[in-house]
Amino acid sequence: MKAWMFNRSELTLALQEVAQPELRAGAALVRMEAVPLLSYTGNYLKGDLPYAYPPSPFTPGTNGIGRIVAVGAGVQQFKPGQRVALNPYWIANEAVAEPPQVLIGLTAVSHDSAQMLEEFRHGSLREVADVPASTPLPLDGLDHLSAERLALLAKFVVPFGGLRRGRLAAGETVAINGASGYFGSAAVLAALALGAAKVIALGRRAQALQQLVALGKGRVVPLVLTGDIGADAAAIREAAGGAIELAFDMVGQASDANSTLALLHSLRRGGRLVLMGSMQAPLPIPYGEMLLNNWELIGHFMYTPADYLALLSLLRAGLLSLDEVDLKTFAFSDLPAAIDHAAQMQGLQATVALMAQ
Structure with missing residues (x-):
């Protein structure tokens, strides 16, 4: 499959042919359809931000929309073919006072999360993403919305x-x-x-x-x-x-x-x-x-899974519309141009990379 790979030491980003990730217990493989870009993606790739980057080389990219390809052992609810939103905010599912946490494909959040970044270092700018099963959100009932519009949930x-x-x-x-x-x-x-x-x-x-x-x-x-x-x-x-x-x-x-x-x-x-x-x-x-x-x-930092589910409920009920956002899409292979465009975003604007379907 194809994936954008970033080398932190050389500050290079390249579209490469890589092996499709192997299915792991407690994880899901998701075929990506659309990936929104942060306005500061360019600065991130220049190494200008004080972030704890994943081990290089890695695929950047945080959120995204895709469909489940397969699920590993221990995954109870998600099924192949199901449409999901990828959520990069991963908190370790352990009964401790302060579980480690990361933003997959972007940065460590807590001082003790290096192992999490090592385990799931790759983000969403790849044809098939490998993610912890606790991070996707089900998009059932929203098939009338395009992948690029749903990417605006981020x-x-x-x-x-x-x-x-x-x-x-x-x-x-x-x-x-x-x-x-x-x-x-x-x-x-x-x-x-x-x-x-x-x-x-x-x-x-x-x-x-x-x-x-x-x-x-x-x-x-x-x-x-x-x-x-x-x-x-x-x-x-x-x-x-x-x-x-x-x-x-x-x-x-x-x-x-x-x-x-x-x-x-x-x-x-x-x-x-x-x-x-x-x-x-x-x-x-x-x-x-x-x-x-x-x-x-x-x-307050980020959001909880319950927040995301509540947001999806508002969308299904018609109480929130994604149509007001001025959306510009780019082909997955044209990522550098998309990054440049994202840097100029203001207000109700968004930039999304689309995978070939």
């Missing part, structure tokens, strides 16, 4: 997990920081699907926010941030018609914490702030105000 499930962790309830108002970004824009649509009464979409690009307003049908209010903590917090409250119940921070690569602190100060008493962005600057927390307001600060 864009939604990350912020969806954070919104669920923040306990967003129907009828609540949520402010989303980074709403004009790749994951932040999806967070706005996910919040609407979960029943948010109003979504305050925060960003620095007014045009990108206006697209979300149109999709919100009166429930999305755009707000361009100024960088002034007090002024932005007051503007959020005004846009919401009062203090908000939930603040969701998905801002990427922020150089300061001002927008995050504006979110915090827009919360009502007892409000929650979920952190899922990639800001590297320190976050100075007002200790006394946290206590007096009973604010809840939640750091």
Whole structure:
């Protein structure tokens, strides 16, 4: 079969003929149909990111859509021919306080997960992927959707997990920081699907926010941030018609914490702030105000299998649509061009590599 292979020491990526993986106990072989690309795939392949890479050479690629080819001993539910979504977030299934975890095809997450990366080093940019059976998600009942559209689930499930962790309830108002970004824009649509009464979409690009307003049908209010903590917090409250119940921070690569602190100060008493962005600057927390307001600060990474299943339920019920995303597809063999395109993505855009069927 064909697979894209990355050599970390040489920083080379090449499409190669490799042996099809052997079937293992507790694993599944999946014939890939579509693979979404992260915007920072190019930087990752240049070695610019502080990630713990899998042992080289390996196939990169995280999420994807495919069909089960075969399942190993001990796999109870999945069957050959079944359509599934690949989920790279693999947590060891052991009854310990802090099981090791990795993002397959991308990086180790915990300090003790090197063995997991060795065991399943290859990601989804190959014709047949070998994955732990605990990671695919069944796509039964979604055959009317194309593989490239279903690949967009990867864009939604990350912020969806954070919104669920923040306990967003129907009828609540949520402010989303980074709403004009790749994951932040999806967070706005996910919040609407979960029943948010109003979504305050925060960003620095007014045009990108206006697209979300149109999709919100009166429930999305755009707000361009100024960088002034007090002024932005007051503007959020005004846009919401009062203090908000939930603040969701998905801002990427922020150089300061001002927008995050504006979110915090827009919360009502007892409000929650979920952190899922990639800001590297320190976050100075007002200790006394946290206590007096009973604010809840939640750091959250990725999502749980239950989150993904809930997302699929919304999709089946018609409460969430993947059609609003501007999708650009590339042939599997044209991956370098796809990577370049992915680096330019903004807002409700996505890039997907398609396998020849």
